[in-house]
Amino acid sequence: MTRTAHPSNFPAKQMLSERVYAHLRDAIMRGDHAPGDALKPQDIAKEQGVSLAVVREALVRVVGEGLADRLPNRGFAVPSFSDRRWQEIAEARRSIEPVVLRMSIERGDVDWEARVRAAHHRLARTPAFVPEEGEYYSSAWSEAHRVFHRTLLEGCGNLVLLDTFDRLWTASELARRFSAHRDPDRDHVGEHRRLEEAALARDADTAAEVLVRHLTQTAAALTGCAPQTTEA
Amino acid sequence: MTRTAHPSNFPAKQMLSERVYAHLRDAIMRGDHAPGDALKPQDIAKEQGVSLAVVREALVRVVGEGLADRLPNRGFAVPSFSDRRWQEIAEARRSIEPVVLRMSIERGDVDWEARVRAAHHRLARTPAFVPEEGEYYSSAWSEAHRVFHRTLLEGCGNLVLLDTFDRLWTASELARRFSAHRDPDRDHVGEHRRLEEAALARDADTAAEVLVRHLTQTAAALTGCAPQTTEA
DNA sequence: ATAACATAGATAATCGATTATTTGCTGAAT
DNA sequence: ATTCAGCAAATAATCGATTATCTATGTTAT
Incomplete structure (x- = not known):
């Protein structure tokens, strides 16, 4: 049964978007992707086992921190700074x-x-x-x-x-x-x-x-x- | 017919999330909401005539700029600073x-x-x-x-x-x-x-x-x- | 009367599918 | 050979509905 017994402070299963965000952030900071590489929501969603919405939310956050670029209607990408x-x-x-x-x-x-x-x-x-x-x-x-x-x-x-x-x-x-x-x-x-x-x-x-x-x-x-x- | 004739630089119909984001940002900066007020995605979606996803994206951006607070599983709110x-x-x-x-x-x-x-x-x-x-x-x-x-x-x-x-x-x-x-x-x-x-x-x-x-x-x-x- | 518990309603988070836009390819016209 | 219109595939953006979580209300036992 899915009893959500919540005795005071539970491990607090964090939101999926939080997990995806952290993963994305770490991957970029670790240099897993080359500058300019596209960050495709569908690929990320599949490999993380989540829906597009959560990936999108995470990507928007990452862009807000300057860890990715966003080109409207053209997707997200690892930034390549001058x-x-x-x-x-x-x-x-x-x-x-x-x-x-x-x-x-x-x-x-x-x-x-x-x-x-x-x-x-x-x-x-x-x-x-x-x-x-x-x-x-x-x-x-x-x-x-x-x-x-x-x-x-x-x-x-x-x-x-x-x-x-x-x-x-x-x-x-x-x-x-x-x-x-x-x-x-x-x-x-x-x-x-x-x-x-x-x-x-x-x-x-x-x-x-x-x-x-x-x-x-x-x-x-x-x-x-x-x-x-x-x-x- | 829905011919998307795109002769060079079209007015560039911006993304909905962009519009909602701008609206949200302006509303908060204009002081339309009191500090601490909840920013309910459903209400905003209804009044803007868009889906939850775009509202959510806009809210995440707004939070990233410090114009709103987010409490996990508890929603978004106008920040009330000390x-x-x-x-x-x-x-x-x-x-x-x-x-x-x-x-x-x-x-x-x-x-x-x-x-x-x-x-x-x-x-x-x-x-x-x-x-x-x-x-x-x-x-x-x-x-x-x-x-x-x-x-x-x-x-x-x-x-x-x-x-x-x-x-x-x-x-x-x-x-x-x-x-x-x-x-x-x-x-x-x-x-x-x-x-x-x-x-x-x-x-x-x-x-x-x-x-x-x-x-x-x-x-x-x-x-x-x-x-x-x-x-x- | 008070506190622990249960339940219902509201709202946040997520999902699967649809629509819109871009991109790459093909082929005809110059 | 080059350019450009017109498809077709890829992918970005959006939607409507589902699931999970919280909150408030009401109930029961002390």
């Missing part, structure tokens, strides 16, 4: 993140300090590359990297600014994936250590400067990663 | 827009200067209040206001930063609507004139300072406008 757009994303980060970092350093409390230390520790102990995942940064490292950078900013206590960071980070990560640029010579560990030290020492000037340099190098590693130019 | 969130939006603008304005002033070309002048002219000549629209700023003035502020920043030439501005502006306008705060004593005209002058004189320091003051006053006018506290 070099110019990659540079704009990087510049936006260089413009905004230092400002937020300064606020964070000024306002962050002890709990924030502790979380910065924890995030840095995890990042430093996670290998950036593992054989199984080829040329790409390991997914564990990518996540630890994101959490470290976000935690650095979380002291600002402003959810709107953090949401802005999240958007820029997502766009930036997409760029990193498509660039397939390994850049093994780069001293990630040192850069992140200096960031952590300056932040915990409440040295906003140094922290902001280190962050801008960090972002500039990231941007440099991404130039020339755009296969096509599909910008409006 | 006071804290309004302040965060205002702070985000104060943090980000001055930085972009500086870039814009540094990089803007003659065409940008001309567009700033045009936008300011239009704003200055548009009445902020008209009897027909009651206590609210007139929609013509609101649009001219948006265009002026955006044009000021457009010299930066960075679409990602401008998109960030657009998001913050939308959130900010929603706040203004819900606050229903007329604030007739405020010298909008003078503030905008000083902004224009400083920008065209390429005086970034003054322009940034004026902008921050402008935004601070806007924020002050919005405190105490949150009817409920539905923040996570």
